[in-house]
Amino acid sequence: MLKKALQGVLTEQEANDLYSAFDQIGDIIVVRIPDSLLSKKKIIGETLLEAVRPARSVFYQSSDVSGDFRTRKLEVIAGEDNTETEYREYGCRFRVDVEKAFFSPRLSTERKRIADLVQDGEVLINMFGGVGMFSIVAAKMKNCTVYNIDLNPHASKLCEQNIKLNKKMKGKIISINGDASQVVKEQLQDTGDRTLMLLPERSDEFLDSAILATKSGGVIHYYSHQHADKRQNAVELSKQHYLQVSPVKSEILGGRMVRAVGPRYYQMVVDVKITK
Numbered sequence: 001m002l003k004k005a006l007q008g009v010l011t012e013q014e015a016n017d018l019y020s021a022f023d024q025i026g027d028i029i030v031v032r033i034p035d036s037l038l039s040k041k042k043i044i045g046e047t048l049l050e051a052v053r054p055a056r057s058v059f060y061q062s063s064d065v066s067g068d069f070r071t072r073k074l075e076v077i078a079g080e081d082n083t084e085t086e087y088r089e090y091g092c093r094f095r096v097d098v099e100k101a102f103f104s105p106r107l108s109t110e111r112k113r114i115a116d117l118v119q120d121g122e123v124l125i126n127m128f129g130g131v132g133m134f135s136i137v138a139a140k141m142k143n144c145t146v147y148n149i150d151l152n153p154h155a156s157k158l159c160e161q162n163i164k165l166n167k168k169m170k171g172k173i174i175s176i177n178g179d180a181s182q183v184v185k186e187q188l189q190d191t192g193d194r195t196l197m198l199l200p201e202r203s204d205e206f207l208d209s210a211i212l213a214t215k216s217g218g219v220i221h222y223y224s225h226q227h228a229d230k231r232q233n234a235v236e237l238s239k240q241h242y243l244q245v246s247p248v249k250s251e252i253l254g255g256r257m258v259r260a261v262g263p264r265y266y267q268m269v270v271d272v273k274i275t276k
């Protein structure tokens with residue numbers, strides 16, 4: 001239906017390329033458009049707005065995700081110019097602002113995987129917690145305590161709203177706005193049974209803080225980006241990379257590809273049990 005609508009205004013190949021380049025987040029659509037099609041962005045926006053229900057706005061992503069806050073520039077190409085919406089996942093509700101704070105619907109499988117691993121009674125330190133996506137999915141399913149830390153004040157504010165929106169959680173979440181390494185040093189040393197490090201570009205830089213935050217015998221979920229010829233090799237490369245950079249005794253519990261982030265370039269996670 002959508003492909004057909006796009007094929008009405010683009011060639012079949014162009015429509016196929018665009019089909020995998022957009023995300024629907026609540027009633028917002030975010031689309032990446034190749035330079036060769038930029039002259040057609042208005043008609044692409046109007047076609048998507050018409051064909052995807054319930055869509056209120058279509059934004060063209062005009063920059064990569066960048067900067068400390070991992071945000072992107074968006075330009076409205078059809079519908080309302082409002083980047084805030086509500087997104088639902090695993091029975092949870094989230095207020096998100098697709099321009100002011102990081103958000104990706106493509107991490108949903110990883111959120112569920114982490115929530116399944118969390119045990120009742122655990123303390124979870126989400127060092128780069130954003131608007132609280134991983135924290136809320138985990139606390140909805142398990143009676144855990146989660147510290148959701150983020151440097152971006154918009155993300156922390158949305159996290160606080162999201163905690164209020166999800167009243168029936170089994171666990172509880174504390175939203176902290178600040179630099180994760182500073183917060184850990186001042187408030188959360190040897191606190192976590194489990195620590196999440198979802199800032200793959202800078203994991204090496206923050207590994208000491210993650211170790212400081214985690215109890216001996218606790219688990220760290222260490223995310224990284226790896227170049228690999230084959231997907232299967234990326235898992236082994238990410239494990240080797242972690243073992244090279246880690247200063248503590250670590251037992252690798254597992255590793256997996258979270259998502260492809262470019263040609264032969266993958267976001268990976270390694271789960272490790274550390275001993276201090």
Ligand SMILES: C[S@@+](CC[C@H](N)C(=O)[O-])C[C@H]1O[C@@H](n2cnc3c(N)ncnc32)[C@H](O)[C@@H]1O
Pocket residue numbers: 068069070101102103104107127128129130131132133134149150151152155178179180181198199200
């Ligand atoms: C890739 S996003 C992940 C957000 C969230 N875990 C999610 O999946 O929706 C990384 C987050 O780290 C935050 N961040 C960057 N540097 C930070 C720091 N030094 N301390 C705490 N948070 C930081 C950014 O603002 C951003 O929200």
